[in-house]
Amino acid sequence: MRAPYWVIGYETDGELFGKRSNDDFSVDGVIFYTISEDVDLDVLKRLSGAAKARSLEIMEPFETIPFIAAELNSSISLLTLLKRIQHSICSILSAEAASILVHAGDHLEFLVTEGGASGRIESIPVPMESIAGTIFLEEKTMIFNDLMEDKRHFKGVDKAAKFVTKNILGSPIWTGEKKFGVIEVLNKDGGFTKEDAQLLEKFARLIGRKLYSTVNSERMKKLIKEIVLAITSAIDKRDRYTHEHSRNVARISVMLGRKLGLPEKELEDLEISAMLHDVGKIGIPDSILLKPGRLTPEEFDYIKKHTVFGAEILSKLKHATESMIAGALEHHEKLDGSGYPYGKKNGEISLFGRIVAVADIYDALTAKRVYKKEWTKEKVLEMFKEDAEKGKLDEKIVGILEELIKEGAL
């Protein structure tokens, strides 16, 4: 019987077959070593009989590489992709860490995952004279088992990452004919071997295109976000808000959405919806929007239309989802029907509408403005609780906001 590619070793009665890894699962008296923390235990249960009989065959590392690469070709975020790449290559090569650098003009820079050195190394430009730079420029897989003697070792990263690099195996990453970056695997007891180098080279070749397209789509997403932010800060400024208002509403909405358990894709949509919640104000004339003093009922009715204008603008975007549009349309609705523009009630108001409503009021009241003093968090929360009790605001969302305040996140 053959084990799936993600099982790289097993141990039964103290005897080891294949290799050990950092992810081990004990099933029916057999310890299985895998290249993922996230495995199907039922599959391992089915394999345990063959393992005990010592007849379970483990794939050679070379054979597993195409399977790993094929799995990376599903649609996943850059963060997940990097984590999987690092995790699997470290398990297969018995290395401590792995990093990926991309070429950026006259230097290389790190693509980072969460935890570890994240937040400390991504802004460090790695010079082309470094080891990573040498691998990139010479276009070949290289082993550096004696770093003490090597002047090319760039110590700036170790210092920032609070990490001690002992040895490095690195390979250039290609996308078709174009050189794109470098993958480095660090710290293997006893040093890296020629076989390790062949494995990494094969791996680097197979992940190149996927990595390149994911990095680019992530950059495009960032660019879109920056454009949206530029538009919203222009709108906020016109309306006497600080330019941070829309950004804050987006940040708070995402925090609320995350605690509500929304999946990552919906959180991205929510962020855009919240950033653009007041985009419809573009259609309100200055004479009304900027009028000092009290508005007439007719003028206020006109202001209310910013929700409808906003929904109209967003619905012209081909990729805007219904929830995104609803966030702009319904952020002034109240659950008891006393809001605007339509006086929608309870279940008629979308989740995005209810979330953005709470985030919008929270930021508007707690912020200091030229024309008003800021409210304390406690005072806003008290008002929110009263409004939730009266059936105006969503009780669950207000509860989550309270949690965020208590945790010090807001």
Ligand SMILES: [Fe+2]
């Ligand atoms: Fe609004």
